[in-house]
Amino acid sequence: MKISKSDIHHHLKTRMHQRGITFKELKTTINKDWAAEDVKEGTFGKTFVFTYNSYWEDRFYEEKEVTVYYKIKGEKIILLTARARYGKGFKKGVE
Numbered sequence: 001m002k003i004s005k006s007d008i009h010h011h012l013k014t015r016m017h018q019r020g021i022t023f024k025e026l027k028t029t030i031n032k033d034w035a036a037e038d039v040k041e042g043t044f045g046k047t048f049v050f051t052y053n054s055y056w057e058d059r060f061y062e063e064k065e066v067t068v069y070y071k072i073k074g075e076k077i078i079l080l081t082a083r084a085r086y087g088k089g090f091k092k093g094v095e
Contacts, residue, residue, distance in 0.1 A: 019084040034093025049090045061086035
């Protein structure tokens with residue numbers, strides 16, 4: 001799916017910044033993904049686990065799991081929110 005920075009509304013930009021998610025990670029998650037398991041009816045979600053090997057909020061983490069939630073209206077994707085979890089050994093789906 002194609003997304004551009006103009007597809008990201010102010011609320012989502014704020015959440016991405018708070019959660020340490022980059023635009024590149026958002027795009028990768030949407031396009032190299034597996035279905036998120038915790039979506040609500042009528043909503044879609046994609047999850048991807050990145051090698052991180054860096055610090056987040058003063059703690060070192062090996063991996064970052066990013067999940068993006070969205071809806072599809074016609075031919076357009078409507079991004080709802082994104083979340084990140086930091087750690088290691090996250091379950092990886094099938095690409």
